[in-house]
Amino acid sequence: MTRNGEAVPGEDVASYDVFSRLCPSRPVLEHVTGRWGSLVLAALEDGPVRFNDLRRRVDGVSQKSLAQALQALERDGFVTRNQLTVFPLRVEYSLTPSGKDVSVKLLELIAQVEASMDTVLASRQRFDGNAPTGDAA
Amino acid sequence: MTRNGEAVPGEDVASYDVFSRLCPSRPVLEHVTGRWGSLVLAALEDGPVRFNDLRRRVDGVSQKSLAQALQALERDGFVTRNQLTVFPLRVEYSLTPSGKDVSVKLLELIAQVEASMDTVLASRQRFDGNAPTGDAA
Numbered sequence: 001m002t003r004n005g006e007a008v009p010g011e012d013v014a015s016y017d018v019f020s021r022l023c024p025s026r027p028v029l030e031h032v033t034g035r036w037g038s039l040v041l042a043a044l045e046d047g048p049v050r051f052n053d054l055r056r057r058v059d060g061v062s063q064k065s066l067a068q069a070l071q072a073l074e075r076d077g078f079v080t081r082n083q084l085t086v087f088p089l090r091v092e093y094s095l096t097p098s099g100k101d102v103s104v105k106l107l108e109l110i111a112q113v114e115a116s117m118d119t120v121l122a123s124r125q126r127f128d129g130n131a132p133t134g135d136a137a
Numbered sequence: 138m139t140r141n142g143e144a145v146p147g148e149d150v151a152s153y154d155v156f157s158r159l160c161p162s163r164p165v166l167e168h169v170t171g172r173w174g175s176l177v178l179a180a181l182e183d184g185p186v187r188f189n190d191l192r193r194r195v196d197g198v199s200q201k202s203l204a205q206a207l208q209a210l211e212r213d214g215f216v217t218r219n220q221l222t223v224f225p226l227r228v229e230y231s232l233t234p235s236g237k238d239v240s241v242k243l244l245e246l247i248a249q250v251e252a253s254m255d256t257v258l259a260s261r262q263r264f265d266g267n268a269p270t271g272d273a274a
Contacts, residue, residue, distance in 0.1 A: 016251040019176060021197035028257050029250045033170030039156060060158035077260025078253075098256045105249045109242040113166050114153040116215075119235045120165050123214025 028076055032102055036061050036069040041078065041095070041103040042110055048082065048094040078102055165213055169239055173198050173206040178215065178232070178240040179247055185219065185231040215239055 016025040031037045039058045043049060049057065055066050070093060073079040078099030082092045095103055153162040168174045176195045180186060186194065192203050207230060210216040215236030219229045232240055 016254045018247055018251065019180070019194060019196055024258065025251050025254050028254065029175065029247060030172060032246070032250055033175055035167060038166065038170055043156070057156060059156055075261055075264040076257045077264075078257075098253045102246070102249050102253060105242070105246040109169070109239070109246055110155055110166060112239050112242045113169055114155065114162050116235045116239060117153045117162050117165065120213045120215075121161065124212055127212040127214075 031069075031072045031076055032078070032106065034069065034072075036065050037073060038106055038110070040066070040069050040073060041099060041106055044079065044093060044095045044099070045103050045107060048092040050090055050092050054093060073099070168206075168209045168213055169215070169243065171206065171209075173202050174210060175243055175247070177203070177206050177210060177230075178236065178243055181216065181230060181232045181236070182240050182244060185229040187227055187229050191230060210236070 017023050018025045018029050020026070032041060036058060039061070040054065043054055043057045051066070051070075054070075055061060055063065058066065061069075070079060070081070074081055074093075077096055080094050080096050080099075082094060084090050084092060154160050155162045155166050157163070169178060173195060176198070177191065180191055180194045188203070188207075191207075192198060192200065195203065198206075207216060207218070211218055211230075214233055217231050217233050217236075219231060221227050221229060
């Protein structure tokens with residue numbers, strides 16, 4: 001990236017650095033790892049999904065938050081919005097090739113987090129001072 | 138996880154599901170992928186780092202946000218806080234084995250995002266209707 005953060009397509013990959021506050025890669029990482037963005041990308045892994053199905057899959061997301069996450073991911077080129085011309089008219093969302101590249105890495109991260117959960121919950125018990133001591137309560 | 142979200146250590150890995158609103162793995166994913174949590178984990182990849190050095194590395198983070206991110210990651214068992222007993226007294230942060238497992242996946246995701254940036258920026262130009270058309274302005 002250039003000093004003022006105005007990176008342009010065609011620059012060397014190595015010039016992007018999420019650690020740098022002004023690098024345009026930082027907000028992209030935030031879209032990809034954001035509360036809903038990460039789950040949306042992961043949910044699209046198996047193929048095109050309709051908005052309402054996506055909303056059911058990403059349990060807890062509001063209509064507005066889902067629309068915002070999808071729009072940010074579409075703008076970044078990770079997700080495509082496909083208006084089907086069959087009746088009933090409907091819109092499907094799917095991953096682009098670069099969205100697929102990112103979602104593969106994201107799914108590996110999610111799998112690692114899920115696999116770490118026993119350790120996490122045990123650590124929390126210790127941290128919160130509620131670890132079993134072996135003494136009867 | 139159980140129906141009420143009160144998962145306990147020792148449960149089967151496959152029972153954790155970040156897509157489920159009440160699953161305890163979802164907030165853990167958010168700590169790991171959060172705005173600062175992700176950069177903190179990535180910054181600790183090369184070994185123990187002191188608070189102020191970490192703050193400089195994670196460009197733009199406030200003292201308070203960094204402390205909060207570190208505490209959440211420490212509670213989850215991904216980061217250890219080491220109080221050194223040499224003078225001058227200082228505190229270092231480092232990754233635990235499970236923190237290392239997660240940060241490896243995170244770094245791969247970050248590398249993929251940085252590698253996708255040319256595509257992202259080109260996509261944004263199209264999305265925003267500013268794509269070069271070949272016509273002189």
